Amino acid sequence: MAKSHQSKTLAGGAHVTEGYYDNGRPETIDMLVERPARVLDIGCGRGGVTRELQRRHPGLVSVGMDAFCDSSHNYRTTFDEFHHVDIEAAELPVDLATFDLVLLLDVLEHLRDPHSFFERMTAQLNYGCYILVSLPNFHYYPNLLRIIWSGRFQYQSEGIMDRTHLRFFGYKDARDMLAKDVSIIRYIAHNPMESRKSRIIGRIFGDQYRAYQNLFLCRKGELPSSGAPSGATAVGSRGVVGPAGMPQSSARNRLTGLTALPPR
Secondary structure: OOOOOOEEEOOOOOEEEOOHHHOOOHHHHOOOOOOOOEEEEEOOOOOHHHHHHHHHOOOOEEEEEEOOOOOOOOHHHOOOEEEEOOOOOOOOOOOHHHOOEEEEEOOHHHOOOHHHHHHHHHHOOOOOOEEEEEEEEOOOHHHHHHHHHHOOOOOEOOOOOEOOOOOOEOHHHHHHHHHOOOEEEEEEEEOOOOOHHHHHHHHHHOHHHHOOEEEEEEEOOOOOHHHOOOOOOEEEOOEEEOOOOOOOOHHHHHHHOOOOOOOO
16 A cells, blocks of 8 residues: 555564554455455454454454564464464465455565465365455556656555565456456455546546556355345356346446456
8 A cells, every 4th residue: 555654674674664564454344245254364464454354243263374473563462373474485374274264465466476376275265265355456557657657667665566566467467367266256446545537547448547456355166146245246157247147337336336347
């Protein structure tokens, strides 16, 4: 998120922005369509998202996992279990089949091979498990304009071009990677810095250029047509469909706060 915070260095030398690991991300939790019982928060930071989930759904079991560990923070105040692990270097130290929700919020762009990790992870999940994914949108129009105007591909201290990002995704890149292994049932083109200009860009060029982040609610296995949430968008063999298999209009989805999946 493009916010101004003080910085600090975590164990292992990782340089991060103060506040980054505590963000509750309510816009992602709002996408959920069922109450979770057992949650795996991969890339959990200090547990801001899990704390927001616990506030809304008391009694859920939470397991956190991150490659970095803040030695000054007591993770047991938030998580029932916390694992300090590099998720690409080792097998995940949990039974993935026991979770009904997995959080991957701004994680995949930090991995060397996010496609392989996501494929391996989802293969171990039970059918019906939800996966909530957030990815920075490389095609966000100020980001593209900055590259065009400068003629340079320059990393920054935070944001879409964060120097710790190893992979970059536009909407279609993210959708195609996820849809190989799961059903995408909800999508939001999220822009926390929404403005009149960004809304105009969205109307003219599409929300794939308006979004600062692409948010996906995924589910392992097909979603029954009768079980689709009201106002949700889904990707199936027939393309973008709504709760009863009816096409979703972009105008209707803007009114509900959801965005129809852009065409292939």
